[in-house]
Amino acid sequence: MTLDQARTLISQRFATAQVEPAVAGGPIVATVPPDQWTPFAQFAKNDLHCRFFSFLSAVDWKEQGLEVVARLDNVDDRIGLMMKTKLGPGVSACPSITPIFRGADWMEREAYDMFGIRFEGHPDLRRILLTDDWVGHPLLKSYAVDTPHPPYR
């Protein structure tokens, strides 16, 4: 499969997906609505053969809300796919893709830990890097760098 075939396939199957213009040597960047997140991940794995799960994370766009980002690779055909979904202002729930990619397990736990995103369908969603009694989610833009956290500081 070539990069162009993959792009065509995405636009055929997912009318709601916004695919950014191609950049030489860059991955396919596609944004889908949150309700299409899980079907799109399944489609990427089965039809685009993007079986290598690289990472999942989020970005806090302040008043525009949170955006979840995941990177998949088709290592045989050298196709990279950056899939994104905008959760919308004030929303912090997203469907989980852990049932599709086992690698999303720890990554979603980290995104929950850092952004407070509840991944619906995740088998074991709890904090991973911070302690269970931590208050707040540090990578939100509203969380100040010098937020006090007794007894540590």
Add this chain to the structure above:
Amino acid sequence: MSTAATTHADREGPRRTEEGPRRIDLDYAGSERLTMNMGPQHPSAHGVFRAILTLEGEQVVGVDAVIGYLHRCHEKLSETLTYAQYPSIASKTDYVAAMTSEFAYVRAAEQIGKIDVPKRAQYLRVITSELQRVASHLLWLGTWCLDLGGALGGGATIFLYCIRERELILDLFESLVGARLLYGFFQVGGVRYDLPPGWVATCRETVDLIDTRISEYEHMLEDNPFFMARVQGVGVISRELAEDVGISGPLLRGSGVNHDLRRSDPYSSYEDFQFTVPVETAGDCFARYRVRMVEFRESLKIVRQALDGLPEGPISSRPGLKSVAQTRIPKGEAYVRVEGARGEVGCYLIADGSAKPYRMKWRGASFSNLAILPHIIPGHKVADVVAIMGSVDPVFGEVDR
């Protein structure tokens, strides 16, 4: 080695479980399950890692990995530091291979800002990255053999030999940068220091010396039946599981996936060099060991070629940095990855046009690699947990970031 492989392939029992479910049911006659804490101060953890093992007799049936003891929130920190300040902090993520961590960050900034890197700087980056890979693999081999301990007749022998060779590389870095562990060698647009006089000759001698010593280790280990018994058929990762979890580097190549970013997505003039990408298909600890042993020689080969072809010229396209806020990157985003000693070290950077990034996501190779443990450990004995963990080669600075 091939004869030993067949004898261990015949071994019965859950040791051969490939998929590694989180919990398995054994025909266990004991009255209760035992929960055992391994870590966070366990010597084989190579840092601070706690594994809560559920045991049935001596068999592990469940693993809960607890990480985060070294968490410093690099991702938040990077939002407060400029593009000139952060590279030397980036080296604190993977402190065993500091050069490649800095590399990922500066490359991301360069890609968004469309900043060219002079050819000489690209070659210097390749030389230091490859020497770093050798130094990192040496530390892995030494500590892993130390973990396997008794099987190797004391175990400290290989460790001390490896540290001896690693010192030579650290000496080279010291004469180049002034530091032995955390370098701050990379900057956006190039590198910070040029080679001091006589460095190339010393480097050639070191490379030749290490090349001869690698064969000695191979003989010491592979001629030792106890070593082979501890690593062959242990901790098998299938290709499907490897890709699904997203492990990379020697682990992925040990499971039969031919994926090396230096080859599949060349950067920093890697396309100029001749080298082979070792791939093993067994997926066990021994396969991962073999991949790394071949990588030693391939890295040394790349260093030799880079020294031979080292071009003259400037070492940075942005010389004379006067203030830390001088480097500004236009609006944009990029996900950039380099092949570190442990695999894909990625930096997802979003720039907003100021001197600091808006958001930086660090994809630590060790984080994804460590996530394989709950899938492969169940079914093994407690002693094998140490062998498997060592073969994963986690660096906890990079896991916890």
